[in-house]
Amino acid sequence: MDLDFTIVLRYYDALLIGLWTTVQLTMVCIALGCALGFVTALGRTSKNFALRAITGTYVELFRGTPVLIQLFWIFFCLPLILGVELSNFISATIALTLYMGAISSETFRASLKSVGSEQLDACIALGLPRSVQIRNIIMPQAVLRAVPTLLSNCVSLFKESALVSAVGMADLMFVGQNISNNIARPVEVLTVVAIIYFVIAFPITRAVTFVERRMLIRLAI
Amino acid sequence: MVASSPLVKMQSLHKSYGDGAVQVLKGIDIEMKPGERLVVIGPSGGGKSTLLRVMMGLEQIDSGSITFAGQPYVSSASREKKTLIDTEVRRSIGMVFQHYTLFPHLNILQNLVLAPRKVRNEPKASAEARALSLLERFGLAAKARAYPAQLSGGQKQRVAIARALMLDPKLMLFDEVTSALDPELVSEVEHVIMQLADQDMPMMIVTHDMWFAKNIASRVIFCAGGVVVEDGPPEQVLGSPREERTREFIERVFHIKQ
Numbered sequence A: 001m002d003l004d005f006t007i008v009l010r011y012y013d014a015l016l017i018g019l020w021t022t023v024q025l026t027m028v029c030i031a032l033g034c035a036l037g038f039v040t041a042l043g044r045t046s047k048n049f050a051l052r053a054i055t056g057t058y059v060e061l062f063r064g065t066p067v068l069i070q071l072f073w074i075f076f077c078l079p080l081i082l083g084v085e086l087s088n089f090i091s092a093t094i095a096l097t098l099y100m101g102a103i104s105s106e107t108f109r110a111s112l113k114s115v116g117s118e119q120l121d122a123c124i125a126l127g128l129p130r131s132v133q134i135r136n137i138i139m140p141q142a143v144l145r146a147v148p149t150l151l152s153n154c155v156s157l158f159k160e161s162a163l164v165s166a167v168g169m170a171d172l173m174f175v176g177q178n179i180s181n182n183i184a185r186p187v188e189v190l191t192v193v194a195i196i197y198f199v200i201a202f203p204i205t206r207a208v209t210f211v212e213r214r215m216l217i218r219l220a221i
Numbered sequence B: 001m002v003a004s005s006p007l008v009k010m011q012s013l014h015k016s017y018g019d020g021a022v023q024v025l026k027g028i029d030i031e032m033k034p035g036e037r038l039v040v041i042g043p044s045g046g047g048k049s050t051l052l053r054v055m056m057g058l059e060q061i062d063s064g065s066i067t068f069a070g071q072p073y074v075s076s077a078s079r080e081k082k083t084l085i086d087t088e089v090r091r092s093i094g095m096v097f098q099h100y101t102l103f104p105h106l107n108i109l110q111n112l113v114l115a116p117r118k119v120r121n122e123p124k125a126s127a128e129a130r131a132l133s134l135l136e137r138f139g140l141a142a143k144a145r146a147y148p149a150q151l152s153g154g155q156k157q158r159v160a161i162a163r164a165l166m167l168d169p170k171l172m173l174f175d176e177v178t179s180a181l182d183p184e185l186v187s188e189v190e191h192v193i194m195q196l197a198d199q200d201m202p203m204m205i206v207t208h209d210m211w212f213a214k215n216i217a218s219r220v221i222f223c224a225g226g227v228v229v230e231d232g233p234p235e236q237v238l239g240s241p242r243e244e245r246t247r248e249f250i251e252r253v254f255h256i257k258q
């Protein structure tokens, strides 16, 4: 078998455009998903039964079904139910945001729990009002503690985003598949695509260790 | 303030955990005069921490009341009802815990200025100036920008004391503040508390360190099984206790220390 990787270079601009779509989609869904995840985590730890029930159902549904089904459902079923056409990008954003929200809410929930009750005792002993307790003590500690796992969540999302190619969105995976079909060079093209994903995901995975070692140990959080 | 009017007056405090399953305070009546330094000793599990936590308004009580400088601030008619806590009055009281409880994500200076800034809206410059002079006094000026995790236990505990002092408390509560420390770090913390005693800060101290108790107390209370067993001057309670249970306890503690 003759392998010629230089052939892939001819398509680097198409691959870059695909990568840009993947990155954009991932970034938007990380931002929205983290916000959703934090609010969901607050809901899941709330005293209100209805809030706990709603957020709990949402998280369990999204953690307990394949992302591909979620994606298909939002692409094909949601427009039927709502009676409106959704663009590819909007549908993909909704689907991946909901996915990110579900997994990051578990991360935030654990980190909220880990802010010990003695921290709250200290707040009360200092007479800090409830709003200050949340904003200045609980939130920052919970977010800092969540960072390592959150970074892993981001990497998962980045990789899972390749699934949007299955519904015809022109992301890196989709472009790669197309090129590979067109020029009948699956080994070269798909290998390069895999390497591109890896080159982006790997440093973030490493960053997790860095954050744990440097930041969290320094603060002993 | 008239010398006879009490600074703190606890009346018939009852407290249980777990819906009444564990009775921890079974009727505590203590009057503390201004300028008194009360040391509370007693076997572990006897309810000493609970007593201080109740005074700080950290716990619900079943029944009883506490007044501070004549103002009632903790009271409850029955276990079913929520304990009423006057947060304004409570702000006159500072507390230091066994495990430091500094805020790990804030540096030392930030730990000190947070409460004055947020509770009293004190300007940043003035809060920081006060914080730095307190740190200076406690030999911690060099650590102002360090994080709690970078400090020794003794340093952390001194910071915790400084943090409480930032709010100019009229009464300080210390709950076994040296129990978690390595032995060689105990004296630096006790020294700081002695400094406060020299300035006539009223305080209530729970400790197992009999040497410290002897040196700092103006009055000692032996607390066991949720009640005050013996209450008197340090020479009496520590030196020649009247109650059999006190004597046994003191002998045991001193015995372990030797």
Ligand SMILES: Nc1ncnc2c1ncn2[C@@H]1O[C@H](COP(=O)(O)OP(=O)(O)O)[C@@H](O)[C@H]1O
Binding pocket: B017, B018, B022, B024, B042, B043, B044, B045, B046, B047, B048, B049, B050, B051
């Ligand atoms: N949060 C809690 N929940 C249930 N039981 C508790 C709690 N805190 C303390 N206790 C119990 O109350 C009793 C008194 O505890 P504590 O006040 O800590 O005593 P001390 O400080 O004298 O050692 C102990 O039996 C302890 O197990």
Ligand SMILES: [Mg+2]
Binding pocket: B048, B049, B050, B176
């Ligand atoms: Mg205790």
